[in-house]
Amino acid sequence: MAVISERLRRLFRPDPDDIIPGHPLFYWSTVKKVASNDLTKIIGIVPVVGYLILFNDSILDSVQFNTITGTTGDEASPFLIGGLTKLRMTFFGSLCVTISFLIYQTRRPKALDNASDDFSFAERVRESYSVVEMKALERDVMDANWQKRLGLFWFPSQGARKRESRVQGFREDLRPKFLTEFRDYIDQASREWWIGQMNSRPFSRYAAMVFGCLGYLLLAIPTIDIAQAVIADILSEMLSVMRS
Numbered sequence: 001m002a003v004i005s006e007r008l009r010r011l012f013r014p015d016p017d018d019i020i021p022g023h024p025l026f027y028w029s030t031v032k033k034v035a036s037n038d039l040t041k042i043i044g045i046v047p048v049v050g051y052l053i054l055f056n057d058s059i060l061d062s063v064q065f066n067t068i069t070g071t072t073g074d075e076a077s078p079f080l081i082g083g084l085t086k087l088r089m090t091f092f093g094s095l096c097v098t099i100s101f102l103i104y105q106t107r108r109p110k111a112l113d114n115a116s117d118d119f120s121f122a123e124r125v126r127e128s129y130s131v132v133e134m135k136a137l138e139r140d141v142m143d144a145n146w147q148k149r150l151g152l153f154w155f156p157s158q159g160a161r162k163r164e165s166r167v168q169g170f171r172e173d174l175r176p177k178f179l180t181e182f183r184d185y186i187d188q189a190s191r192e193w194w195i196g197q198m199n200s201r202p203f204s205r206y207a208a209m210v211f212g213c214l215g216y217l218l219l220a221i222p223t224i225d226i227a228q229a230v231i232a233d234i235l236s237e238m239l240s241v242m243r244s
Contacts, residue, residue, distance in 0.1 A: 016144065016146060016147050017148060018147070019149070020147060020148070020149065021149050021151070021199075022149070022198070022199040026205055027195075027198035027199065027205075028104075028109055028112050028200070029198055030209075031108075034100065034208070034209060034213065034216075035101050035208045035209070035211075036104045036108075040097050040098070040100070043098065078232055079226070080225050086222035086226070089222050090222055093216070093217070096215030097211070097215035100207075100208045100209075100212035103204055107201050107204035107205075109197040111193075111198075112198075117194075118190070118195055119191065121190055121194040122186075122190035126183070131167075131174070132172055134186055135167055135170075137189060137190060138165060138166070138186075139165070139168070140193060141193050142164065146196065149196050153191065153192040166182065170182075
């Protein structure tokens with residue numbers, strides 16, 4: 001019971017000094033793969049068209065998918081799901097994906113636009129950040145309210161690291177010397193900062209992931225239903241040809 005209580009505390013009321021890297025499955029970088037890709041931008045058009053279809057009685061009365069499977073007349077439909085249900089699932093699936101996309105676009109950390117993982121972000125910091133920007137990054141990480149994320153940064157080989165600055169007093173016009181002296185430290189601090197950003201705004205992250213996955217599921221079901229019916233029709237035709 002004590003173990004469960006401790007896990008719940010770390011999940012909902014973590015101590016800033018706890019090392020909580022978070023699960024990569026729910027990083028903003030993972031959410032991006034679900035909520036913001038080329039497919040989501042196309043799917044966003046579907047709810048607009050779907051709205052016009054779902055609320056147009058004349059269109060709904062004529063909706064049927066039997067033609068693509070060669071089913072005519074009174075033959076039993078090869079589909080497991082009705083045509084109207086498939087349209088509704090496509091509509092609401094597309095709507096969920098669009099909501100996921102909008103949540104991602106409005107709530108994502110800007111750091112994700114610069115790098116896809118902590119190592120590439122650290123490299124970008126070394127290559128393009130000024131001393132002022134690197135100092136600002138360190139201030140964020142050393143803030144008392146910052147949630148520790150990277151054990152390698154906070155517990156280096158020489159012992160636990162305290163929340164105190166190492167670079168704030170360094171001259172800002174000596175960038176090459178700054179990097180020579182603090183390269184490894186800045187690399188680790190950059191990774192710590194990036195992972196912290198990927199764990200920011202948990203409600204938005206989870207919402208974007210849930211809406212995205214639900215949307216793709218709703219879109220996949222009608223597709224699978226149509227595919228199985230078409231494949232069954234093709235196999236039936238092939239068997240008929242072989243028997244004749």
